[in-house]
Amino acid sequence: MNTKKSEDNIIAGYGPVRVAPVQLRSTKRVSNILDAAAAYVSQNGYETLTTAAIAETSGASIGTIYRYFPDRLAMLQTLAGRNQQRALDALRDAIRAAKPSTLTEGLDVVFDCMEGLFRQEPGYRSIRAGDPIDIRPVSEARMGNQELSQLMIEEFSTTMGMSFDSKGRLALETGFEALDALLVRAFLRVERGDKAILAEARRIFHLIVADAVR
Incomplete structure (x- = not known):
């Protein structure tokens, strides 16, 4: 990376x-x-x-x-910031490496990347900049999951030549928020992630976005 x-x-x-x-x-x-x-x-x-x-x-x-x-x-505030930056770097690298050609492929790349962070990055499940438990004072225009979803939109636009209207952007942002919340649930008691919840999280992530982005 x-x-x-x-x-x-x-x-x-x-x-x-x-x-x-x-x-x-x-x-x-x-x-x-x-x-x-x-x-x-x-x-x-x-x-x-x-x-x-x-x-x-x-x-x-x-x-x-x-x-x-x-x-x-x-x-803890500094750790939250480091985790946020690592998530941004990982997501950018994953999309650019995979070069998805369709929205479905792109969403799977995002899902796999975020699941990997929850599974492999120590402390990420508890301290990350998109969390309600994020305790950093926001001194810049850094909005946690909003920043990550914005990066996803930018990379999809560049990689696949897609354009998103306000409805599409909102769907991607909402889908990412839902994905984050469901990943928290999936890893709450199962170290490697509850497979049933992970499968449902992937389905819902696709459903929210696909319903608004055609």
Whole structure:
């Protein structure tokens, strides 16, 4: 996957970081802290996350963590931003690699990509920028799932030469919101995702969009 933004830019742009890392070593250190936070959230949820727990699992001192993150909230906010950027990069890359020729094929590419993020990206199920639990203050025009659905529309327009009127755009945005909610349900209690719910999620995603986009 192409690197659309370096880790230091992601950190500086999506969370209230005290000191933005400017050297490779610092960037690696902050990335390790976020990796540890993502692993913790994946296993335990974000409610009980503490700086002490992340210091223990990341190998960084509490002083080092506080150098970059003023508190646990800032760490979670930055992790949400990183997850959002990774989702944007993954979705863009998936559509461009698959080169779908029909809307049906394109929707399957999007579904498979988002399912993969829920299954493989640590912490993504709990902390992502489109969630009701997204706790980042929105300082830019970044609207979580709206941003992801907008990227989907742009890539479909470029890849397949499709144009979408206001009804079609709304259908794609609504379908993506429904897909996200159903993926949350599918992975709520089943580690690899409930197959029946995943199948229904794919069907509904197609149905919502196909009903408005002809």
